[in-house]
């Protein structure tokens with residue numbers, strides 16, 4: 001294959017990959033904005049396990065009451081708490 005054709009083919013392939021990556025990133029961003037984890041308060045035992053697991057600060061503990069608060073605004077939909085909550089209190093709400 002001539003060098004110029006090879007270069008053009010490479011450029012096209014790189015453009016395709018870049019476009020696909022952009023589409024995937026946009027879709028993930030859209031999912032993260034709309035799909036937040038929710039907590040079933042009837043199931044939650046307030047064990048606090050999720051506080052150390054969530055890297056985004058969605059769980060905090062009230063120092064006075066020791067109640068574990070959940071703020072879905074901080075959730076980026078990583079799914080860690082859903083997979084690891086011992087009593088399956090965390091779920092996606094869609």
Ligand code: SF4
Pocket residue numbers: 039043044045046047048049050051068084085086087088089090
């Ligand atoms: S890990 Fe589950 S049960 Fe424990 S505090 Fe978090 S949501 Fe509640």
Ligand code: SF4
Pocket residue numbers: 037053054055056057058074075076077078079080081082090
């Ligand atoms: S899904 Fe991820 S970001 Fe959202 S609350 Fe659970 S651990 Fe935190």
